[in-house]
Amino acid sequence: MARPRRKDRTEPDGRQLKITLGDLRSTGVRDLIVFCQDYRCSHIIKLPAAYVDQWPDGIRISQLEPQFVCISCGMRGSNIVAGSNSTEKAILPRPVN
Numbered sequence: 001m002a003r004p005r006r007k008d009r010t011e012p013d014g015r016q017l018k019i020t021l022g023d024l025r026s027t028g029v030r031d032l033i034v035f036c037q038d039y040r041c042s043h044i045i046k047l048p049a050a051y052v053d054q055w056p057d058g059i060r061i062s063q064l065e066p067q068f069v070c071i072s073c074g075m076r077g078s079n080i081v082a083g084s085n086s087t088e089k090a091i092l093p094r095p096v097n
């Protein structure tokens, strides 16, 4: 049986594990990618490490998500994922050369 992927870890009661910025930083991830809560909008923005660094290690991703307001559609709330290289290759447009 395949081992569960790291991002799928959950609390014993089944809730999604509350990941903090400190947890992310300990894995070498310092960028975040923020998705608009509204799937019809699907606005995406990358927060560079220099911006994310303003927040302390103890802040949970789930605490940050409700604080974003989409600059495209105005909806409050977001989904945030770690901005690792593999994530970016999967979801972000490739740079134009």
Ligand SMILES: [Zn+2]
Pocket: 036, 037, 038, 041, 042, 043, 070, 071, 072, 073, 074, 075
């Ligand atoms: Zn939006």
